Amino acid sequence: MPAITNDTPLWTPSAQRVKNSQITKFQTYLGQSGDYKSLHDFSIKNKTLFWKELIEYYGVKFSGNVEPVLLEDDFDNYTWFMGVKLNFAENLLHAGSDDHIALNAQNESGISRKISYKDLRSTVASLNDYLKDFIKPGDVLAAYMPNIPETVMAMLSTSALGGVFTSTSCDFGIEGVLDRFSQSNPKVLVAAVGYEYNGKYFDLTERLKEIEARLPNLEKILLVDFLGKGIELDGFKKAIRFDDVLKISADLNFVQLPFSHPLYIMYSSGTTGKPKCIVHSQGGTLLGHIKELGLQTDLTKDKKIFYFTTCGWMMWNWLMSSLYFGAEVILYEGSPVYPSPEHYFKMIDREGINIFGTSPKFLKALQDTEANFQTEFPSLETLLSTGSPLLPEQYDYVYEKIKKDVQLSSISGGTDIVGCFMLGAPVVPVYRGEIQCLGLALDVTALDEAGNAVIDREGELVCRGTFPNRPISFLNDDYKEKIKAAYFNQNPGVWTHGDFIKITSRGGVIVYGRSDATLNPGGVRIGTAEIYRQTETLPFILDSLCVGKSRDGDVDVLLFVKLKVGEELTAERKKLIKEQIKKNTTPRHVPREIHVVGDIPYTRSGKKVELAVARILSGKAVTNIEAIANPECLKEYERFL
Incomplete structure (x- = not known):
């Protein structure tokens, strides 16, 4: 089959960028040298040391003992850092300077809100003070929300109290919401009374009343009116205005819980039966995102990051972990092409965004509409893409029409791991049609139909060793039948992800689609x-x-x-x-x-x-x-x- 890549990179990092990158600094911290492949090999051979040193290098806040790092090196049980206790929200809120912007919220109507780390901490404290009567460790808070600051506040407050956060976006209808939340059984629902998309306002009030009536364990609804349309409580039995909860100041406290304590319930996007409910741990999610955002995306406190996502996609959860670094997180609510296809890129320029994430579908829409960019985007250093394979022609488009000196980082993983198996690194060249590299400390390979690991040939993506951000369980799966069927029955003892890929001899990855959709x-x-x-x-x-x-x-x-x-x-x-x-x-x-x-x-x-x-x-x-x-x-x- 003809190659879709060639040996000439589309982008090569400068010597200065390589030297100043967090991944190079971490490699030096480990006492290692060499290229990315050397570091990746080291991280596979010394997996437990890698994760232990990552905790120390990035200053994760925890109590207890990091030893043993891993009790059982298999997928049967979750045994990472069993001597560690921590709190996810505490880690996300501890680094940002008081006056530094934590959340920069934009929407298609031009409304802009900027919230400092000091104000975010204060708001979460007030919300905690109210929610503590409803949310105990292990209880579920659900959000039916747009991508706005109140959603972030709800997630942080839930985590601070030891609760479990789950969310879906406002474009889901009643049955879609109930297919998800009827399984996760929330005690509290945070919900927007309406949202805007593509220039239209959608009132959710009547929809919320039916959802309230059909969630039997629900004790309270916090209603959010971020567009100033007003909230009418008549017809609700358990509702209160979100803003009313924030009027009392309180101290910010965090409940320390085991590393494996559940943080998120997330939902598969399959089209057969109700969605699977995937449970992720607070510690595994935190470490996985520190690695992916800090080392592989080179995020620091001085940078601004924006990923176009809704609260119904795992990229929202991934983006929120950017707060750990004290970075500025840009939130956007609305259509990516309203009022024009160039709208996002005007925002990138205006806000000085350094890391921008999108999808191949959006890039193709820009191509098809022949979007006209009138700037060279001086702040933009990394362009991320996920959701489906990024086509070679889209690589061409980015470098020909958007920016020549930008790291185009196609990333791929999924809700299953709330992260990536293959992604980018600021020290690796970008080749046409090819994801830059495999993720650190992930023993990923492609298996042919005979079960042999192959290079430069297509095969089934598997991961041959456990990793912290694997799911701890599926809901309602006491005998682990669902999770085994999803990942382990096909190739016992290894994680089978369901992607059809090729790992190239230079260490890149080409994704050919889902295995179950393979022809x-x-x-x-x-x-x-x-x-x-x-x-x-x-x-x-x-x-x-x-x-x-x-x-x-x-x-x-x-x-x-x-x-x-x-x-x-x-x-x-x-x-x-x-x-x-x-x-x-x-x-x-x-x-x-x-x-x-x-x-x-x-x-x-x-x-x-x-x-x-x-x-x-x-x-x-x-x-x-x-x-x-x-x-x-x-x-x-x-x-x-």
Whole structure:
């Protein structure tokens, strides 16, 4: 198969950037030298030492003893740092200087709020004083909220009290919210009475009344009115205004709990059955994010970081850990392309943002609209992307149209680990179509169908050793059947993540898509991203999706295309699509059928929903409709049964 990368990097870090990076300083602290591969090898061979030294280097606040670092080096039980007690919120709030901005909240209406670390600590203290009568260690607080400061305050207060935080975004309907929160059983709900998106206001009041009535263990609702529309308490039985809770000042206290104490309940975005409820530990989440944000993203107290995310995506949780470094965290609520596709980049320039995170879908929207940037973004040093594989042409676009001297860091992992298996590093070059490197202290490899670890060949992503930010459990899974089925039954003893990847000989990673969406015509495994890399270079195609359909003991590849306005799919263009795919991949990749559709289904976190369409084509129901951002488009696919 032709290479999608070449040996000439698109970006190489300067000697000064390498020298000043946190990862170089940490390597020196460890008494090590050499390139990133040397450090990665060291972190695999000396895994427990790596995590112990990370705690000491970054000054994690804890009590107890870090030894033993790991009691059982397997995935059967969670035995990391069993002698350590800490509090997640205390660690996030301790570093920021009083007058330094903690949260810089922006929205599409132009409303701007800046909250200092001093004010954030004070607000969390007041919220704690109220919530302590409801939230004890292990109790759940749920947020049905936009990406605004009150959501962050609720998370920090919950953690400070030893509670468990869970959240979903306001674009979920009633059933989507209840599919999640009816499983996590919150005692307290923090909810916005409305939100804005794409220039429209959405009133959630009636929706919240029904949610209140259908959550049996709910004791209190805190209602948030961040747009000044007013709150009407009539019709609620357990509601209070969020702002009323903050009127009494209080001391800020933190409950120290075991390293493995639950912090977050997060939800899978699958489209079959109710979402799985994944429980993450406070200590594992903290250490994983310190490594990924501090070492691999080079975040420090002097930098500003912004990731476009909702509270229903794990990137929100990841972004919040930036507070640990005393950095300024930019929050944004609204559409990324309203009032214009250039809107975000104007904000990057205006606010002096150093690290910006987005998705391939957003970058493609910029390409398609031919966004016009009128600045060179002097503050921007790192551009992160996740949600789906970043196509080679999108690498080209970033370096040709956005900025030449920027680290383009495609990152990949998931809600399952509330973090990344492969990501970037400020000391590693960027090659076209390739994630920079594997994460430190993660023994990740690609397995072929015979179970052999392979380099420069496609295979199943596995992690051969345990790591702190693995989930501690699934909810309602006393016998561990769900968690074993999700990660361990396919390859006993190792974590099987469900991604189809290739690790290159220089240490980078190419992601070909989800393993369960992998096509298998004639017994040859094909990642869907391999086909998208071809179709989405064609100027008349706006978007595409491919799935396999069983027929006569084999699998046909079906390609669905969404055309740009005014374009048609002629016989000549179908031939061109097939020739393009065959020329740059293999004859096995060529679709048997090509169909025009009005839209391509996506999850709310920007992933193409191949499995939902595959289920429709095999006559099966798509049950978790609320996980899909545009479920109305699925009806069209039924005609291809």
